[in-house]
Amino acid sequence: MTVTPVKTAKIKFNEHGMPYSPQFEDIYFDHSISCLQSEQVFINGNNIVQNWHDLHHNNDETEFVIAETGFGTGLNFLLTLEKFRQFKQQSGNTLLRLKFISCEKYPLSRQDLQQALALWPQYQHDSEILLKQYIFNDTALTRMSFLDGLVNLDIYFCDAVQAFQQIDVIEHSLVDAWYLDGFAPSCNSDMWSDELFSEVARLAKLKSSLATFTVASIVKNGLAKVGYKIQKQKSSLNSNDAANKNETLSAIFLGERKGKPLNGFKRRNAINIEKPKHVSIIGGGLASACSALALAKKGIHSVIYCKDKGIAQGASGNAVGAIYPLLHQEQDTISKFYQQGFEHALKTYQQLLKDGYEFGHGFDGLIDVSYKDALVKRQQLFSEKNAWPHNLIHAIDSEQVDSISNIKVGHPGLFMPRAGWVCPPELVSAMMQAAVDTGFCKIKTNRHINHIKQLDNGRWLIQSNKEQKQVQHLVICAGADSLKIALLNDLPLSQVRGQVSQMQTNDKVSDLKTVLCHKGYLTPQYKNNHCIGATFDKDDGDIEPRRQDDIYNINMLEKCLGDISDFTIDDVQSSKARLRCCTPDHLPMVGQLPNMVLHKQYYQHLSKDKNWQFAEPAPIHQGLYVLTGLGARGLCSAPLLADILVAEICDEHYPVDEEMLFNLSPNRFIIRDLIKRKTC
Numbered sequence: 001m002t003v004t005p006v007k008t009a010k011i012k013f014n015e016h017g018m019p020y021s022p023q024f025e026d027i028y029f030d031h032s033i034s035c036l037q038s039e040q041v042f043i044n045g046n047n048i049v050q051n052w053h054d055l056h057h058n059n060d061e062t063e064f065v066i067a068e069t070g071f072g073t074g075l076n077f078l079l080t081l082e083k084f085r086q087f088k089q090q091s092g093n094t095l096l097r098l099k100f101i102s103c104e105k106y107p108l109s110r111q112d113l114q115q116a117l118a119l120w121p122q123y124q125h126d127s128e129i130l131l132k133q134y135i136f137n138d139t140a141l142t143r144m145s146f147l148d149g150l151v152n153l154d155i156y157f158c159d160a161v162q163a164f165q166q167i168d169v170i171e172h173s174l175v176d177a178w179y180l181d182g183f184a185p186s187c188n189s190d191m192w193s194d195e196l197f198s199e200v201a202r203l204a205k206l207k208s209s210l211a212t213f214t215v216a217s218i219v220k221n222g223l224a225k226v227g228y229k230i231q232k233q234k235s236s237l238n239s240n241d242a243a244n245k246n247e248t249l250s251a252i253f254l255g256e257r258k259g260k261p262l263n264g265f266k267r268r269n270a271i272n273i274e275k276p277k278h279v280s281i282i283g284g285g286l287a288s289a290c291s292a293l294a295l296a297k298k299g300i301h302s303v304i305y306c307k308d309k310g311i312a313q314g315a316s317g318n319a320v321g322a323i324y325p326l327l328h329q330e331q332d333t334i335s336k337f338y339q340q341g342f343e344h345a346l347k348t349y350q351q352l353l354k355d356g357y358e359f360g361h362g363f364d365g366l367i368d369v370s371y372k373d374a375l376v377k378r379q380q381l382f383s384e385k386n387a388w389p390h391n392l393i394h395a396i397d398s399e400q401v402d403s404i405s406n407i408k409v410g411h412p413g414l415f416m417p418r419a420g421w422v423c424p425p426e427l428v429s430a431m432m433q434a435a436v437d438t439g440f441c442k443i444k445t446n447r448h449i450n451h452i453k454q455l456d457n458g459r460w461l462i463q464s465n466k467e468q469k470q471v472q473h474l475v476i477c478a479g480a481d482s483l484k485i486a487l488l489n490d491l492p493l494s495q496v497r498g499q500v501s502q503m504q505t506n507d508k509v510s511d512l513k514t515v516l517c518h519k520g521y522l523t524p525q526y527k528n529n530h531c532i533g534a535t536f537d538k539d540d541g542d543i544e545p546r547r548q549d550d551i552y553n554i555n556m557l558e559k560c561l562g563d564i565s566d567f568t569i570d571d572v573q574s575s576k577a578r579l580r581c582c583t584p585d586h587l588p589m590v591g592q593l594p595n596m597v598l599h600k601q602y603y604q605h606l607s608k609d610k611n612w613q614f615a616e617p618a619p620i621h622q623g624l625y626v627l628t629g630l631g632a633r634g635l636c637s638a639p640l641l642a643d644i645l646v647a648e649i650c651d652e653h654y655p656v657d658e659e660m661l662f663n664l665s666p667n668r669f670i671i672r673d674l675i676k677r678k679t680c
């Protein structure tokens, strides 16, 4: 390869001391908004700090690679270095190293660089180290080291395409995050070439991220062509990209889809050309709260319509609920979903606590007690198959059960160290408050939606006891009330009554630290009460508490775990019966409501050939979404489902893969029925 001699940039400093390129007629950075722009566009746009924490948590990667176009003054690098230093201090991580690869066709002279960096006294120490190592010559690559060798910076002093072409990698295995900087396409069209986008994709790891300050179509289209899924971000800052002041771009590298094309009925087509501004949500429980908060984080307004006087009166109304994933011995579809949902839920709830919102909780673990021979055998199989990470679930002997639970249980068990319990109404209230505090969410209580209809203009008419409204995007998070909504009649939802009994604590159980699961469950005390439960009565819609159900809960606890608590009916402080909304395959549903009539027309041939490939994407009722069927596991699944919903509403990258998406899709039942020839 011929290496072009490096020419230094001829730059000027404007009246505010900011470096300016007469060649590109643009400034290098806008000092008036500090480093906020770099931080927002590149660091937040790539979710860099969270990614480092995730890697630290999973302990599974030792090097994080960022690649950048246009080193310029090195501000992005210095800011990233500082964030990395802070991450190390906060997390105590010793393993992770950072590699930052950049390129620069027109480097600043050392003198200009020094003058530009003097504007950032907070980075003086690192700037000096950078300046000492800032040597470029015609060999094109300069390697520098920071933070005692934990951070390495490679700068290729040549054109971006030339630079990245020099890097050899095994297929898609190098870059975790791209910073596409460089002057705007309007002033530097040469750099934003198809060759550059190909190099970017060649070096990107699958599912890696990319961020850039420009939303110019040449960039969006170029990236989409090489396998990026584009997401626009709203910026709260004014950028100097004259064409697009308020938007920046993030993207995920999905690569080209390999193997068979995805069957049409599994495809969810992009419906919304523009990200919606407003979404209406029916339901006042956890699913609504998670949806409203997830929407608010994307800058989308929502109104929650809750039929009761207060929120969380339905299935989210029990005083204490356990949060843990449903795990089988093998990594099957259900377990994988709940594993992912659990991790997502923990993160969401812990973030809420970090943000200062309060709700009763205890994440001291949950023990699934092996109280009979068949369960001891199951426990052995769990250990033998070893399908799950130790910090998710592992077997413990009966002494460990006693010591971890802090009471005498006397059986071995499967321990989930990060599981626990929360007070669902407090959680819902905290989450809705967090959504309201963003300014993007309003809650309307005492609004019973009694009629939903699609109008000729495509909008949805919703009628409540108080008002009538037309809305473009409507989400139904109505739990068991979904069964009363005529439009959802074709979905195979059922309601299951469950009664939970709140028991006065006593000397035997007051020290219990973990949730104990048997055929039912016993939670640690919260406000002097334990919850035990729950009954399971299919198609029983009555929510009046029953004395015989309290007796059932007490007896079930005694039958499984013996005299662990000595509870009697006199210890019952209160009881609540609520209705769970269930699906036949125990997975929830999220997504746009399928148009059943068209499904039967389009996909009829499935009854003859279940492997037939259809081009037609799943026909849906546009703008009407459901998030329902959470059963008794909403605490574990709702945050992930809400993020899937929002990804669908915004046409962004889904947080689950295509197969999982179909397993959660409201149209999976009609498709399975067509295959089994159950429909006509």
Ligand code: SAM
Binding pocket: 009, 027, 028, 029, 068, 069, 070, 071, 072, 073, 074, 075, 076, 077, 103, 104, 105, 106, 107, 158, 159, 160, 161, 181, 182, 183, 188, 190, 191
């Ligand atoms: N990332 C920089 C920072 O943190 O200070 C700012 C980058 S500045 C806005 C754009 C840089 O891209 C300039 O230094 C310019 O010389 C460089 N550049 C422009 N075209 C390039 C190309 N084709 N290859 C490599 N660098 C290029």
